[in-house]
Amino acid sequence: MIKALYTSITGMNAMQNALSITSNNIANSQTVGYKKQKAVFDDLLYNxxxxxxxxxxxxxxxxKSIGNGVKLSGTTTDYSTGPITLTNGKTQAAIDGNGFFVVGDSKGGNVQYTRKGTFSVSDDHYIVNSEGQYVLSYPTKPGKQDIDFSNxxxxxxxxxxxxxxxxxxxHASLTGNIARNIGETAEExxxxxxxxxxxxxxxxxxxxxxxxxxxxxxxxKYKVLVRNDAKKEKTFTELANNKDLKFNNLGELIQTDxxxxxxxxxxKITQGGKVTIPFGAGVEVDFSGATNYPTDDTFKPTEVTGRPATTVKDFEISDGGYIMVRYGDGSSRVGGQLAVAAFPNEEGLMKIGNGNYVSTPSAGTPALGVSGQNGTGAVRGKSQEGSNVDLAVEFVDLMVYQKGFTGNTxxxxxxxxxxxxxVNLIR
Incomplete structure (x- = not known):
């Protein structure tokens, strides 16, 4: 009977720990990016x-084997994606699938990992998480919008x-259809x-x-004129005049200059179709996409390069984890891309609170990349991933563990x- 007492105590301890795990899941049912855990039991050594x-x-x-009870041998974490909600928060992001965002210190060290993509901006304009850790990203190449993976x-x-x-x-392209017998037309x-x-x-x-x-x-015949809007000029200055633009009877372009x-x-046009207009260092105007079919007029300018001097006004995290910098003129450019890490064994990660994880030897070497690389899911901008806790399942587990505890008592x-x-036999 002494053995039965100690065996039941192991059962009570195991059920108590399982209740703690389940209660933690229920408590975090509304925690952003939380991943639910499950208790794992093993029987103890046998006589x-x-x-x-x-x-x-x-x-x-x-x-003949007589058991000595049960123990909580560990926990498993369910890393399945929680419900993703579009929030329109410019600093929020979620991963739809595998992977973790990467956070660290100001030098990119002391790296930790998280699924909680509720980021913000520090007073010195760095992207940080709610604990003040820096969100690690890949920058763009100098003067370009290509992501630099060299470091x-x-x-x-x-x-x-x-x-x-x-x-x-x-460069500027003028494409579309010039309606036949239109007489005159102009585009600005x-x-x-x-x-x-x-x-x-x-x-x-x-x-x-x-x-x-x-x-x-x-x-x-076409001519090109220009007006200086910066100086608020009212009249146009002629740059080119009496230039040819010819089409065959099929409506195909056959001659410019x-x-x-x-x-x-x-x-396809392999030569010709482009003319150089003497404005500044020269503007190449491409007529290659122009046609002359007997239908509506759709002739318009496209692919016009250049931009004014401007300042950065805002930013947002877009799909793919791209950090889009927005300028005062309404344009936007890629400023970087959020780093995403994948692990050979996610179960080997250690939870340390605040939605963060640290790597352990059993997790394996992390593969760093961006959205969609190394088996990671797609990063969704302006979104938030909810907890993957299913309350119905947790309450059922709660009842099962409670019954187990009661049975052992x-x-x-x-x-x-x-x-x-x-004892009473000797009385």
Missing amino acids: NTMGARGDENYAGTNP APQPIKIPMGSAIPGTRTD FTVYDEEGNNFTMRVELKQVTDAQGKPVDGEY AAIVRDPVTN KVIKVADDVLNEV
């Missing part, structure tokens, strides 16, 4: 007697209020000089007429009653 081997007259006997991820600073120079316009678009000052460029088309004043199919050459197989009471009876 065994060896079985006897049989002979030609008698069968053998089996071993380990580091804290990223949003250049709020910083000014950037303007870039001049060096904004261009920029080397200083970032804005100008309005105007391209005027006029159909060629013969000696009798009759329109010639497919033949146009020079004849058009097309690939005989694909019919009853065994102790029965063992106590039996011991009392044994």
Whole structure:
């Protein structure tokens, strides 16, 4: 009976720990990025007697094993994705699938991992989490929007209020259909000089007429004018005039300043179609996408390069974990991309609170990358991942563990009653 008492105590301890794990799950049912845990039990060592081997007259006997109870051997963590909600919070992100955001100190050290993507901005414009740790990211290459993976991820600073120079316009495309016999048409678009000052460029088309004043199919003359909007000028200055723009009877472009050459197989333009307008260091105007079909007029400017001098006004984390920097002129550029880590064995991570994990030897070496790399899920911008706790399951587990605890207490009471009876035998 003494053995029964101690065996039941192990059961009570195991059930008590399981109740603690379940209560922690219930308590974190609304915690952002929380991953639920489950208790794992193992039986304790047994008192065994060896079985006897049989002979030609008698069968053998089996071993006898008497258990010593149960123990909580560990916990498992369910890393399945919780419900993802679109919040429109510019500093919030969630991972739809495997992986963890990476946080650390100001030098990118003391690395920890988290699923809690409720980030904010520090007073010196770094992206941080709610504990003040820096969110590690990959920067862009200098002067480009390509992500630089040559170094380990580091804290990223949003250049709020910083000014950037303007870039001049060096290319503009005029594409779409010029309706036949339209007579005259004009398109205007904004261009920029080397200083970032804005100008309005105007391209005027006029159909060629013969000696009798009759329109010639497919033949146009164009001229290009410019107006300095930065100086609030009212009139246009002519840059080019009486230039040819010709189409064949199929509506295909055959000549600008020079004849058009097309690939005989694909019919794509391989030479010609682009003209240089003497504005600043020269603006290449591409007419290659223009047509002259007998249908509606859709001729318009596209792919105009250049931008004015401006300052950084805001930022947001977009899908893919891209950090998009927004400028005062309404444009945006990639400023970096959030780092995402994947582990060979997620179960080997150790929870340390505040939604953070640290790596252990059993977790394996983390593979660092970005959204969608190394088997990680997609990063969703302006989103938040909820807890993956299912309250219905947790309450059922709560009842099961409570019954287990109660059952072990009853065994102790029965063992106590039996011991009392044994003691009373000598009275």
